[in-house]
Amino acid sequence: MKQTEILVIGGGPAGLCAAAAAAQLGASVLILERDGKPGGQLVKQTHKFFGSKKQYAGDRGIHIGDFLLDQVEQDPKVEVWKDTTALGIYEDGVVTAEADGKHIKIKPEKIIVATGAAEKFLVFPNNDLPGIYGAGAVQTLMNVAGVVPGKRVLMVGAGNIGLIVSYQLMQAGVEVAGVIEAAPQIGGYLVHASKIRRAGVPILTSHTIKEAYGENTLEGAIIWQLDEKWQPIPGTEQDIKADVMCLAVGLSPLTELCWQAECEMKYVPELSGHVPVRNDFLETTRPGLYVAGDVSGVEEASSAMVEGRLAGISAAFSLGYGKDVAPKLQAEAQEELNELRSGPAGEKTMKGILKLTGKEGVAC
Numbered sequence: 439m440k441q442t443e444i445l446v447i448g449g450g451p452a453g454l455c456a457a458a459a460a461a462q463l464g465a466s467v468l469i470l471e472r473d474g475k476p477g478g479q480l481v482k483q484t485h486k487f488f489g490s491k492k493q494y495a496g497d498r499g500i501h502i503g504d505f506l507l508d509q510v511e512q513d514p515k516v517e518v519w520k521d522t523t524a525l526g527i528y529e530d531g532v533v534t535a536e537a538d539g540k541h542i543k544i545k546p547e548k549i550i551v552a553t554g555a556a557e558k559f560l561v562f563p564n565n566d567l568p569g570i571y572g573a574g575a576v577q578t579l580m581n582v583a584g585v586v587p588g589k590r591v592l593m594v595g596a597g598n599i600g601l602i603v604s605y606q607l608m609q610a611g612v613e614v615a616g617v618i619e620a621a622p623q624i625g626g627y628l629v630h631a632s633k634i635r636r637a638g639v640p641i642l643t644s645h646t647i648k649e650a651y652g653e654n655t656l657e658g659a660i661i662w663q664l665d666e667k668w669q670p671i672p673g674t675e676q677d678i679k680a681d682v683m684c685l686a687v688g689l690s691p692l693t694e695l696c697w698q699a700e701c702e703m704k705y706v707p708e709l710s711g712h713v714p715v716r717n718d719f720l721e722t723t724r725p726g727l728y729v730a731g732d733v734s735g736v737e738e739a740s741s742a743m744v745e746g747r748l749a750g751i752s753a754a755f756s757l758g759y760g761k762d763v764a765p766k767l768q769a770e771a772q773e774e775l776n777e778l779r780s781g782p783a784g785e786k787t788m789k790g791i792l793k794l795t796g797k798e799g800v801a802c
């Protein structure tokens with residue numbers, strides 16, 4: 439059985455930052471990443487990030503991912519196991535994983551779950567036609583595999599992901615027939631919306647999919663308008679021809695391991711679904727199990743990195759590392775999280791945290 443002081447599950451920005459912070463305080467860390475290239479969502483983000491300079495705003499996501507990975511790979515206290523999927527966390531503290539068809543057992547002293555989030559899907563007739571993708575899948579196809587998904591795309595969802603992926607599709611030479619959004623307003627940053635509108639792509643708010651159609655693969659979709667109660671208005675149907683439909687309708691925290699570990703869970707819509715209840719140091723109700731990043735509530739890479747750092751410091755501190763510096767570092771990370779969430783974009787998260795913990799933000 440493999441022993442380690444801290445096991446980090448998930449090598450996205452949250453997991454990589456958790457590992458780096460814990461190792462810097464002296465703890466030995468093992469990261470499990472199910473993908474061949476750690477970095478999480480960052481491996482396909484070719485655009486320049488927004489936010490705070492402290493969290494690499496202005497750099498492209500792919501470069502941030504490479505930088506975070508280099509940092510942990512150069513640290514002798516950190517081991518990174520790629521292509522390794524964590525399967526379960528058991529009552530006796532053993533974690534099981536699969537790699538290359540082999541079943542592995544690990545006995546960590548502390549666990550940080552940083553598994554990220556999964557794409558949501560929509561229910562409508564023929565939603566299983568080939569050509570209908572999640573936006574993240576399209577990004578992976580284009581930006582990782584270098585394959586365009588088709589010729590003409592209908593984008594569903596005008597949040598940042600829908601807007602950014604629409605722009606990237608256009609950069610790759612794919613025609614974007616339009617972006618539809620069920621809400622009465624665009625959810626993403628206006629700078630992204632303006633870029634695609636300037637290129638002539640219509641963004642129709644208060645619109646949704648009625649049905650998709652096609653013989654063997656997607657050929658088009660019927661969309662219709664929604665009233666102020668989000669009910670479809672008959673007679674407003676439009677036929678949009680497209681061989682690709684891209685769903686960018688949100689993410690859900692990937693919390694299966696937390697459920698299985700019997701962490702107390704709570705449904706908080708502002709955090710995008712069921713999330714583990716945790717304290718100000720991101721420790722869940724299962725002692726010694728911490729969470730960080732989108733698994734604790736869908737946000738952004740910037741907050742995922744800071745949450746990772748906070749979880750890493752807290753886990754290492756609980757093992758007796760960094761006694762002189764850890765409380766100060768924890769307070770700094772908590773303050774950074776509150777700052778990141780203080781703008782209009784963070785309002786929803788703050789509301790969610792209030793529902794989850796009964797307190798405004800995290801203590802600092």
Ligand SMILES: Cc1cc2nc3c(=O)[nH]c(=O)nc-3n(C[C@H](O)[C@H](O)[C@H](O)COP(=O)(O)OP(=O)(O)OC[C@H]3O[C@@H](n4cnc5c(N)ncnc54)[C@H](O)[C@@H]3O)c2cc1C
Nearest residue numbers: 448450451452472478479524553554731732738739740742
């Ligand atoms: C199109 C798009 C644009 C974005 N733009 C921005 C932006 O401009 N600015 C910004 O700040 N944020 C942006 N984000 C959001 C940001 O990418 C995410 O919030 C961030 O990546 C979350 O980090 P994470 O580490 O929590 O999760 P992830 O990045 O999802 O990483 C989780 C990792 O865990 C691994 N994993 C999951 N389950 C297991 C398991 N059982 N065993 C082993 N490994 C596992 C996954 O393979 C993955 O590598 C964007 C996201 C998208 C999709």
